[in-house]
Amino acid sequence: MKWFFRLLLLIALAAGALLIYHQTRAIPIPEMKVPVKLAPEYLQVGKSSGIPWPYLAAWDEVEREYRGVNRDTIRERVEKIRRAAGTDRPGEQKIREAIRKEMPEKEAAQILQLAESYAWAAAPLGESYLFPFAEDSGVSYGDTWGASRTYGGERTHEGTDIMAEKGTPIRSVGNGRVIAKGWNRLGGWRLTILDTDHPQISFYYAHLSxxxxxxxxxxxxxxxQVIGYVGDSGYGPEGTTGQFAPHLHLGIYVRESTFSPKRETINPYLFLKVWEKK
Known part of the structure; x- marks a missing residue:
């Protein structure tokens, strides 16, 4: 029986090694180019077909740059994958083989890398996350990603500003753990919450009252859970307020791997539109 327990130990060690490899290998963090109007379509078709949405979006991005894409063309993409895979419910290995079969080698490699990156960096997009405000909060926001800033030197905006009345309750978009709290010269009273389900991702809530x-x-x-309240703090030494209209600045940061100190910021606007629609 000793050989049996040794075999189990080897299997457990191998599984642990694979998990560590997945968590520590570098994953490129792409710019999210999925059009806002198409995101719900990819999510819905992906869920109903069993083919993860990152593969569908990545194929359209590489081959068509989303030109002429709609729900019908996304469904046609699903059928193409199913035919190439030889089954209506292909697993990820079959999906990857179908893409390599249908596309030239260079484009197939681009699609697979982009799909892996989206699955890593944009995991909360297709899962059960919440908009940070209750439905009747009367908030407004646009895509302010990359806009220039008036304070703090030459820099661009790394989040989405959601305008709301001062004191409006702010909800945590997911389950997590507070890893930073306190004053930040740019963000005022702020919180950073590490996501429980995807520890490579953290959410940054700034300008709280x-x-x-x-x-x-x-x-x-x-x-x-309510974690704080909308304010206008920041742009100065501790306690500075009133330098701008009250709002929540929401940022999303993704590490290249779970244990990497380097992190990239991604545009929250697409996520917010999807979560708000849910």
């Missing part, structure tokens, strides 16, 4: 009770560094938070 105050924190919710019980929110401290190290606190665990649940999806939908």
């Amino acid at each position: 105050r924190y919710a009770d019980g929110i401290e560094t190290g606190s665990k938070v649940k999806k939908g």
Whole structure:
């Protein structure tokens, strides 16, 4: 029987090694180019067909740059994958083989890399995350990603500003743990929450007027929990307010790997539109 337990140990060690490899290998963080109007279509078709949406979006991005894409063409893409895979419910290995079969080698490699990157960096897009405000909060926002800033030197905007009345409750978009709390010269009173389900991703909430009770560094938070309140803090030394209209600045940061110190910021606007629609 010793050989049996040794075999189990080897299998467990191999599985652990694969997990560590997946968490530590570098994943490129792409610019999210999926059009806002198409995101719900990819999510819905992907869910109903069983073919993960990153493969569908990546194929359209590489081959067509989303020109002429709609729900019908996305469904046609699903059928093409199914025919090439030889089954109506292909697993990811079959999907990858179908893409290599249908596309030239260079384009297939681009599609597969982009799909892997989207699955890593944009995982919350297709999952059960929440818009950071209740439905009746009367907020407004646009795509302010990359806009120039008036304070803090030459820099561009790394998030989405959601305009709301001062004191409006802010909800955590997902389950997580507070890893940073306190004053930031640019962000004012801010929180950074590491996502529980995808620890390569963290959410940054800035310009708060105050924190919710019980929110401290190290606190665990649940999806939908009130974590703070809209304010106009920041752009100066601790306590500075009134330099701009009250709003929440939401940022999304993704690490190249779970244990990497380097992180990239991605545009939250697409995520917010999807979560708001849900």
